[in-house]
Amino acid sequence: MKKIAIFGGTGMTGLCTVEAALKQGLEVRALLRDPSRLPESLRNQVEVFTGDVLVKEDVDKVIEGRDAVVVTLGTRNDLSPTTIMSDGLKNILSAMENKNVKTISVCLSTFLFYDKPKVPAMFHGINDDHERMLHLLQATEGLNWIAVMPPHIGDTPSGDYNVEIGSSPGRAISKFDLAKFMIECLSKPEYYKQRMGLATKVPVP
Template identity: 45%
Template sequence: MSDSIKNVAIFGATGMTGLATLPQAVAAGYNVTVLVRDPARLPADHRASRVVVGDVVNKEDVKKALEGQDAAIIILGTRNDLSPTTVMSEGTKNIIEVMKARGIRKVIGCMSERMSSMTPSPPSFCWDRAKVPPRMIPVTEDHDRMYTALKTSGLDYVAVMPPHIGDLPLTGSYMASENMPKGRAISALDLGHFFVQCLSNTEWDGKTVGVWGEYK
């Protein structure tokens, strides 16, 4: 556990990746606060230090969740709803504004590799609409707004771009590379592991990171 980061707020803790991240953050020794709309979606043995019931689009709820925190992990999603949305980007903007007001520096945000495409030189993440399946465009557009909010925040952000997130085992041997999306999948558990590792080091601060695993 980082000496400077002890208290961590997770936004999106009841989604598949959030539920894979929460216990790993607790096991690593962090005091975890979660902001959830429906606490019944949390496992009975979740062991979060604090559960704040509210909505990420309500700035007052975000303020409550970020009281006394040292960092934030943003894993917002829409579950299976692919309709146009601003929830992820508006929620991220609220989190960033409150963090900046309170001097909280570290934020890890998860978006989608569907936003990314490789350019020949130099390699970089840039959203290519032509490569996004039409049904995914509305959600991807909001991920793009979320990404822009992180990149322009001035915070110590880590923008994580996973490929398909699957119900696969925790291996701890996944790959991560700046601006180099590879691989076809990452397990939710390995992705959560990466988020937690980012809390205790600065290797990926201010960077856009592709993470992927190799699973049998």
Template identity: 45%
Template structure:
């Protein structure tokens, strides 16, 4: 059965806002967890806003309750420093999903996970380490997860709906926020990529 009720974590970020807009346009009932519930366009508001933090288990539990699927687009606002926010937030989300019997989660991670860690530039290593921990949480969850590892995400590139998906392998250099969000939503309605790391890209 296709999901109708979804929750987006990270819906106030650059990609998250686009994912939210596409989900609303697609007829989903969208719940979001946000520190600032006013930070949404007037014409693309979610059905339900939980004011809170992904690091707070109670807040996360409230957001996941009653959902059919989860999308995770957490970020660090370009802060490349050491963090555990992504992995700890994902751990809380997975715990809540198990509590309420929610199986499907689509998560956005770093494309650097498709490289050997020795190839990761030193400035990106602290953040990449938390993406690795986040991915491990998903792998260990037993849930139907899709780990989407896009290259550079461009806000200025258009929506095309025509992009390349590669499983367990690196791909091109760029994907638009619009095409990436389209792929997140596409993953909700197929099991093709469950339990896999995938990248998605396009030559615009």
């Protein structure tokens, strides 16, 4: 794997994911509605396409010739009910099928590990769209998808963290560790078609 496409590359997790991919020597292509949001230090290292994940033709161009895809779509703290993320993922998955790209990691939420009544009401709108995204992944055939479901994402420095298949190992994760995992999991077949939890290791008193 040498060439990846990143969607949502200017959010908190997205920017860290772009940086993590570049540190691993990958060729990064990103679809951005506003390229000016990409820090100047990264612009000459990333192949930027201006467009919208909701426009099928824009998505097709970005995925052409890629080895894998990373999705860190978000709503910039807008918790209103939405279908933007799942509608965008529909376009991404369609383009992957058409362009014969097989591997994708998608950042969702740890709340998908919860029973719905236990999800705080303020997050229901976002969680519903994350659930739609998970169902889209699970419905695909022949796709190596990884649903990454982190807990609270913090600005803390990178450190040791736990990874679990099918459950969450804790309450918080560094954005730098999450970004690193979003890239590294693409090359780990044991994580394909799995819901992945990860969290910072808590020191034993």
